[in-house]
Amino acid sequence: MRQPNTAAEREVLEHERDELIDDIEKTKVLLQEEVKAEVDEGDPGLFDREMYRALLTTLEKKLESVNAALRAIDRGRYGTCERCGEQIDPARLAAKPDAVLCLNCQLQVERLTKKAALRSLMMESE
Numbered sequence: 230m231r232q233p234n235t236a237a238e239r240e241v242l243e244h245e246r247d248e249l250i251d252d253i254e255k256t257k258v259l260l261q262e263e264v265k266a267e268v269d270e271g272d273p274g275l276f277d278r279e280m281y282r283a284l285l286t287t288l289e290k291k292l293e294s295v296n297a298a299l300r301a302i303d304r305g306r307y308g309t310c311e312r313c314g315e316q317i318d319p320a321r322l323a324a325k326p327d328a329v330l331c332l333n334c335q336l337q338v339e340r341l342t343k344k345a346a347l348r349s350l351m352m353e354s355e
């Protein structure tokens with residue numbers, strides 16, 4: 230079987246990974262400065278800190294998925310759904326180069342995640 234040519238995708242993903250690592254570092258510095266400022270000024274930076282923390286989580290998740298896509302390229306499995314083994318729609322890959330699940334599986338996983346989150350929320354309130 231012919232290996233798909235994924236050189237262009239790898240380049241896009243590696244570039245995105247470098248940018249994400251850069252952004253994560255910058256956000257960490259900003260967050261640290263907010264934490265330091267807090268000691269002197271009481272707590273005016275609470276909103277900023279929450280924002281940076283949320284941003285950091287988003288960036289780290291994105292980095293994780295970019296790395297997963299790069300690993301898929303290494304294994305020659307890029308463009309194949311990790312869950313069901315079907316081909317991922319090329320249009321989906323073009324819009325989201327770090328996709329490792331087909332749209333169907335992505336939606337199912339999201340549904341399951343939401344259900345699990347809801348369940349743990351309900352258990353907490355009991």
Ligand SMILES: [Zn+2]
Nearest residue numbers: 310313331334
């Ligand atoms: Zn799938």
